[in-house]
Amino acid sequence: MTSIETGGNPPQHNQQPPALSTEPRWKRQPFANHWRSHAEDFDACKIGMWLFLTTEVLLFAGIFVAYAVFRMWYPEAFANGSHHLDVHWGALNTVILLISSFTVAASIRNAQLNQQGLLKINLSITLVCALLFMIIKFTFEYAPKWAEGKRPGVWFSYPFAADPNEHIWWSLYYTATGIHALHVLIGAGVLFVVLLKSFKGWYGPKHYTGIEVAGLYWHLVDVIWIFLFPLLYLIH
């Protein structure tokens, strides 16, 4: 225990044993000195994450309100635009995201029960699901639509549009799904870091704040899609 690590203070009760310890990382994981226990550290992290998630919800709230307003103004444009989306890809992406949410929830359980192998498998499945989601989104949804001229705003050049305001629908579609896809990428990045750390033995019983917080973010991405899917794909 060097005095640099403890900021010049004498070693505290929660300092980790010497680095050469053979204990797994999660057993000698320290928590900050201003907490009484790991539990308080964990709860504080979770409250912070929930506060952050509220800002995320309010970010998407703007998009949902824009959807409501433009749908009230141009119902025909929205009905026509929605017909160009393929329900099958949307439903498949919904299933993929639900399964990935399940694997994240299962990986938290694995950490709680110290099932290190299953933990890595479940996190890997989640990342594969994120990759599948993005591949479907870009290959089968964005690319063909963009090529046909179904583009947002001033780039809209689809010659067979049935409604003069259809570009508004496409603007909203690309904004909503694009920001959601960005969240999928960020969530996958965070979960990738969590997976790398799980290989270093960071997570175990009562020491899984990282998975819990990354998982909360991932579930929020899932919840947003749960609402975007019917609003975009299932209206007529």
Added chain:
Amino acid sequence: MADQQHQGPAGSPTSEKEKLGFDPHDPHGFHEGEEHGHHILSMRMLVVILALLLALTGLTVGSAQAEIIIAEELGISIPQWVNVTIAMTIATVKAILVVAFFMQLYYDTKLNTMILLFCLLTFGLFIGFTSIDMGNRDRIYSWKDGQHTPGGTGGLGLERGAFDSDRNPRRTTVTGPDGEDTGRTRRASEEVAGAITDYSADPDVARTRIDADVLERLERYQERRRAQRPAASPNRVTDLSSPRLFAPPDDEDGDGNN
């Protein structure tokens, strides 16, 4: 469970606690409810939640498809609000399942639930008041018809005759390019929006219209100012060509010099 090292250096914590009646290292009892954040969901529970979520996804897709089939096969057109209500109800149930169990909010501290509910309250205010505004503009404008000039909304619903005597938006049938009946109707406000688009497409017409509008407003403004103006004093010069304005009073020959 508190860390063993945290029980303090002096003696057995249990006996000390019994002697004092409280734990001197944790006088507020922060550690007593420590386990709440560490609920372990059973695998069976997780699988049941996933199965429910997948089933509800199937249900919402199925109900949307059923609406198309009913409309095409039986010719019964289900009102749009039914479809929207079903889809949004199923989405809400799915979201509650994810939030309560996958995100473990059901087992979590109540503070996190309150944070989320407060966020949803602000979201409700946002979308609620916006919807009240947007959904009632037709009525408000018909009530105020004639008091407004077309402004920031591009003249939506502002023109006279956009509403019938019951204050409902007047709808006209939309004809196709060859004059055929398309079976669709649209509100007068949409015609107005279209008219404005056409009108700005022809810059000459637009300029004429705008010039005429500006001149008319200017005239009205000047009239009002004239009416408000106090009676002219005998000393006031109203005729701009009067030599009194520019020439000194004793300028006899009118060349500007004395």
